Amino acid sequence: xxxxxxxxxxxxxxxxxxxxxxxxxxxxxxxxxxxxxxxxxxxxxxxxxxxxxxxxxxxxxxxxxxxxxxxxxxxxxxxxxxxxxxxxxxxxxxxxxxxxxxxxxxxxxxxxxxxxxxxxxxxxxxxxxxxxxxxxxxxxxxxxxxxxxxxxxxxxxxxxxxxxxxxxxxxxxxxxxxxxxxxxxxxxxxxxxxxxxxxxxxxxxxxxxxxxxxxxxxxxxxxxxxxxxxxxxxxxxxxxxxxxxxxxxxxxxxxxxxxxxxxxxxxxxxxxxxxxxxxxxxxxxxxxxxxxxxxxxxxxxxxxxxxxxxxxxxxxxxxxxxxxxxxxxxxxxxxxxxxxxxxxxxxxxxxxxxxxxxxxxxxxxxxxxxxxxxxxxxxxxxxxxxxxxxxxxxxxxxxxxxxxxxxxxxxxxxxxxxxxxxxxxxxxxxxxxxxxxxxxxxxxxxxxxxxxxxxxxxxxxxxxxxxxxxxxxxxxxxxxxxxxxxxxxxxxxxxxxxxxxxxxxxxxxxxxxxxxxxxxxxxxxxxxxxxxxxxxxxxxxxxxxxxxxxxxxxxxxxxxxxxxxxxxxxxxxxxxxxxxxxxxxxxxxxxxxxxxxxxxxxxxxxxxxxxxxxxxxxxxxxxxxxxxxxxxxxxxxxxxxxxxxxxxxxxxxxxxxxxxxxxxxxxxxxxxxxxxxxxxxxxxxx
Amino acid sequence: xxxxxxxxxxxxxxxxxxxxxxxxxxxxxxxxxxxxxxxxxxxxxxxxxxxxxxxxxxxxxxxxxxxxxxxxxxxxxxxxxxxxxxxxxxxxxxxxxxxxxxxxxxxxxxxxxxxxxxxxxxxxxxxxxxxxxxxxxxxxxxxxxxxxxxxxxx
Numbered sequence: 001x002x003x004x005x006x007x008x009x010x011x012x013x014x015x016x017x018x019x020x021x022x023x024x025x026x027x028x029x030x031x032x033x034x035x036x037x038x039x040x041x042x043x044x045x046x047x048x049x050x051x052x053x054x055x056x057x058x059x060x061x062x063x064x065x066x067x068x069x070x071x072x073x074x075x076x077x078x079x080x081x082x083x084x085x086x087x088x089x090x091x092x093x094x095x096x097x098x099x100x101x102x103x104x105x106x107x108x109x110x111x112x113x114x115x116x117x118x119x120x121x122x123x124x125x126x127x128x129x130x131x132x133x134x135x136x137x138x139x140x141x142x143x144x145x146x147x148x149x150x151x152x153x154x155x156x157x158x159x160x161x162x163x164x165x166x167x168x169x170x171x172x173x174x175x176x177x178x179x180x181x182x183x184x185x186x187x188x189x190x191x192x193x194x195x196x197x198x199x200x201x202x203x204x205x206x207x208x209x210x211x212x213x214x215x216x217x218x219x220x221x222x223x224x225x226x227x228x229x230x231x232x233x234x235x236x237x238x239x240x241x242x243x244x245x246x247x248x249x250x251x252x253x254x255x256x257x258x259x260x261x262x263x264x265x266x267x268x269x270x271x272x273x274x275x276x277x278x279x280x281x282x283x284x285x286x287x288x289x290x291x292x293x294x295x296x297x298x299x300x301x302x303x304x305x306x307x308x309x310x311x312x313x314x315x316x317x318x319x320x321x322x323x324x325x326x327x328x329x330x331x332x333x334x335x336x337x338x339x340x341x342x343x344x345x346x347x348x349x350x351x352x353x354x355x356x357x358x359x360x361x362x363x364x365x366x367x368x369x370x371x372x373x374x375x376x377x378x379x380x381x382x383x384x385x386x387x388x389x390x391x392x393x394x395x396x397x398x399x400x401x402x403x404x405x406x407x408x409x410x411x412x413x414x415x416x417x418x419x420x421x422x423x424x425x426x427x428x429x430x431x432x433x434x435x436x437x438x439x440x441x442x443x444x445x446x447x448x449x450x451x452x453x454x455x456x457x458x459x460x461x462x463x464x465x466x467x468x469x470x471x472x473x474x475x476x477x478x479x480x481x482x483x484x485x486x487x488x489x490x491x492x493x494x495x496x497x498x499x500x501x502x503x504x505x506x507x508x509x510x511x512x513x514x515x516x517x518x519x520x521x522x523x524x525x526x527x528x529x530x531x532x533x534x535x536x537x538x539x540x541x542x543x544x545x546x547x548x549x550x551x552x553x554x555x556x557x558x559x560x561x562x563x564x565x566x567x568x569x570x571x572x573x574x575x576x577x578x579x580x581x582x583x584x585x586x587x588x589x590x591x592x593x594x595x596x597x598x599x600x601x602x603x604x605x606x607x608x609x610x611x612x613x614x615x616x617x618x619x620x621x622x623x624x625x626x627x628x629x630x631x632x633x634x635x636x637x638x639x640x641x642x643x644x645x646x647x648x649x650x651x652x653x654x655x656x657x658x659x660x661x662x663x664x665x666x667x668x669x670x671x672x673x674x675x676x677x678x679x680x681x682x683x684x685x686x
Numbered sequence: 687x688x689x690x691x692x693x694x695x696x697x698x699x700x701x702x703x704x705x706x707x708x709x710x711x712x713x714x715x716x717x718x719x720x721x722x723x724x725x726x727x728x729x730x731x732x733x734x735x736x737x738x739x740x741x742x743x744x745x746x747x748x749x750x751x752x753x754x755x756x757x758x759x760x761x762x763x764x765x766x767x768x769x770x771x772x773x774x775x776x777x778x779x780x781x782x783x784x785x786x787x788x789x790x791x792x793x794x795x796x797x798x799x800x801x802x803x804x805x806x807x808x809x810x811x812x813x814x815x816x817x818x819x820x821x822x823x824x825x826x827x828x829x830x831x832x833x834x835x836x837x838x839x840x
Contacts, residue, residue: 045735045770052719052727089765115769137712137772140719 032147033058036080040070040098041087041113046136050085053140067093074106079220081108082150085134088114088121096128103129109149113138161265221263228252229263689831696822697837703819708812713775717835729823732816735774739809742767746802750795760798761790767805778808 037059041047047063054061062081064070067090074081084102088095099110112125113134125133131149134142221229232249233241243261250260687695703709720727742763749760768783786801823833 043738043766043770043773045731045738046773048731048734049716049719049773052724052731053715056719087769089762089769091762115765115772136769137715137775139712139715 032150034060035147035150036060036082037062037146038070038073038081038084039063039086040065040067040084040090040095042066042090042092043087046087046138050138050143053138053143056140057144059143066090067095067098070098071101071105074102074108078106081106083109083111083146085111085113085146088112088116088125096124099125099128099130107153109153111146111149157266158262160269161262225250225252225255226263229260229267233264233267687825687829689826689829692822692826692829693831693834696819696826697834699819699822703815707777708815709775710777711775712773716775720835729820731774732820735770735776736813738770739767739779742770743802743806743809746805750799750802755793755795755798757790757793757798761787764790764805771809776809776812779805779812782808 037054039047039050039054039061041050041063042065044065047065051061051063062073064073067086070084070086074084086095086098086102090098095112095114099112102108102110109131110129111132111134112130113136114121115136117135122133131153132146228250229246232246235249236242236245241264243257243264246264247255247257247260700709704713716728716731746760746763746767749756749763764783764786768780768787771777771779771783782801782805786798786805789797789801826833
């Protein structure tokens with residue numbers, strides 16, 4: 001890369017793959033020139049100076065004075081920016097809040113800047129996930145190197161992707177170059193998340209030409225493409241969704257298996273995150289992950305993403321969420337409203353989660369856990385309306401058909417449910433905390449999972465996405481999980497869509513998704529949103545409410561699991577779950593194993609099918625159901641239904657307990673308190 | 687005055703502004719940013735700074751004039767003024783703001799008023815200087831010459 005003289009313009013021919021230019025073309029040789037920067041500062045003088053400096057560095061600059069404007073710009077154009085620079089002190093929104101939201105929704109690197117160089121402020125930047133902190137007055141030299149943050153992030157994403165279940169990708173690992181291409185998709189995460197939510201998963205292969213450009217062109221996961229992707233995943237089933245098959249199903253010219261693989265990873269993470277998003281703000285993440293603190297950042301970003309996405313999609317009006325919440329809250333166990341849609345949504349989200357590290361997933365998990373509980377308690381019959389709203393995002397998720405649909409058209413509901421959930425997230429969180437398992441929790445949790453779907457964006461944001469926005473990610477998942485649980489509880493049939501009553505519905509869904517199995521971390525416990533049966537959750541009664549592993553459903557579950565191929569995910573998860581004795585009494589600690597967590601049952605089509613197939617999901621359900629009680633109180637993180645594990649229905653309880661155990665074990669501090677208790681427990685007629 | 691002479695005057699004047707502390711290295715950065723594609727960059731930024739600062743100073747005056755002073759608000763304004771003045775290189779204004787913020791923290795209204803006066807003073811001083819400088823530059827350009835930015839490496 002030669003740094004030109006003079007104004008320091010950068011003309012670089014780095015090896016980095018192409019950066020997706022604003023126009024969508026891949027520019028591989030120009031990097032970092034053309035880096036798309038969004039600058040937010042209420043000080044017009046600074047803004048102008050920064051713009052000039054950045055332009056001198058050959059970056060593409062967009063400036064705005066207000067944080068809200070910045071957010072809407074980012075949302076409208078999910079893949080339109082590579083990095084954001086924001087001032088700390090702004091009149092309309094705190095810079096750190098913006099930072100969190102961006103991290104959650106779009107997962108872009110954010111640089112903070114301020115004339116304030118106090119240690120506390122800088123520390124705040126670090127803890128909120130800023131990738132750098134510049135002291136004003138900013139010199140051009142400081143801006144020259146900001147591209148490193150973008151590359152670093154991509155690299156890390158790549159690593160995550162590789163780590164988590166890249167088994168199927170095997171030697172297809174792409175060199176760094178391809179990373180860019182693939183990572184572009186991560187950059188597009190928000191993008192496709194939205195798209196997921198907005199549209200229903202359809203299997204209409206689209207011609208995508210992006211991938212056919214140049215060397216390792218960056219794949220732009222547009223809304224349509226993502227829809228196709230999700231559709232393919234759902235169709236295959238989470239546990240069976242391997243990149244190769246997905247690729248075949250998608251039938252997009254120019255798309256490579258690697259592209260799909262990395263995207264899948266992200267998706268899983270996203271789902272996981274969704275499920276893992278607990279109501280707890282930072283706490284959760286902290287406690288949840290335990291070690292994952294680091295992951296925290298990314299997690300939040302994902303969550304935020306979800307939320308944002310959800311919010312962005314605007315599909316989910318706050319009201320729906322509120323309604324949902326109200327409904328959930330109002331009803332006690334009967335709330336099984338949260339139909340699977342949530343779960344499904346979660347699935348979608350999990351994809352996005354791939355980016356999240358496991359740790360993150362956990363956090364999400366936490367978040368999602370909570371929601372899971374909610375779902376549990378919430379009657380699966382979500383008001384269609386609500387669901388529809390929520391589902392907005394879920395729809396977009398693609399056929400996240402909530403397995404719960406079995407319950408009754410939850411699918412669409414899920415969307416709304418999710419939305420609602422996301423909204424309720426804040427509440428849910430609170431609820432989760434509360435030991436009330438009653439459904440009321442659901443709303444909050446739901447909110448969380450939902451968040452991911454679409455609302456997540458908005459709602460989650462509100463909830464502070466688990467402070468880190470993690471919740472956002474989770475919400476959708478959580479919801480789904482809860483939803484899943486419901487069915488489980490109610491229907492003792494784990495197989496098929498019906499999520500075993502006792503078992504954690506979420507789990508089953510997770511299981512069905514199969515694909516997600518991997519993702520289903522222990523964190524995701526039921527939340528994988530896969531399992532429509534909330535029952536699991538309710539049954540789970542996990543003492544640790546937090547670790548609704550479901551939440552992590554989407555997320556890669558405990559590292560170990562990750563290695564499982566997508567397909568295995570479910571199986572693994574389920575099997576694990578299955579093995580884990582359900583015994584409701586099982587503490588979450590043991591659930592850890594279940595981390596294989598049922599991946600969110602993305603399977604398109606009815607969840608039932610998936611459930612059967614992936615029994616794992618069911619397992620989860622059962623698992624959850626079993627542990628639902630526990631889950632509620634504890635973190636179900638472990639309860640991540642490991643969809644893959646239980647191919648057939650194993651005792652839900654086992655699953656649940658396994659999950660619970662995992663969750664509990666894994667969760668560590670129960671900050672996450674998912675308070676699933678509140679939810680599912682009550683509702684689930686164990 | 688012929689171009690060469692104007693240019694020399696400009697150089698001397700600029701140097702004095704730096705040595706007297708009115709401007710700091712950040713201003714040089716701005717000057718270096720100016721190029722053919724954006725020949726009025728410095729003027730634009732400086733104008734923006736004037737506008738913004740005057741608004742802030744008015745806000746500050748109003749805020750400190752209240753029977754009950756909202757120090758948080760005052761501090762926010764001062765912080766912003768500090769940020770923009772530092773971005774433009776108006777060193778003395780920036781320094782005055784730093785002191786000002788301390789008194790805001792202490793919630794000392796009287797001291798804040800004094801600081802405000804001081805900030806205003808520094809602001810008008812640097813405004814004056816910058817306007818002179820810009821006028822000089824415009825004269826040079828009008829006379830067909832170019833502003834010898836490169837001479838600023840001192």
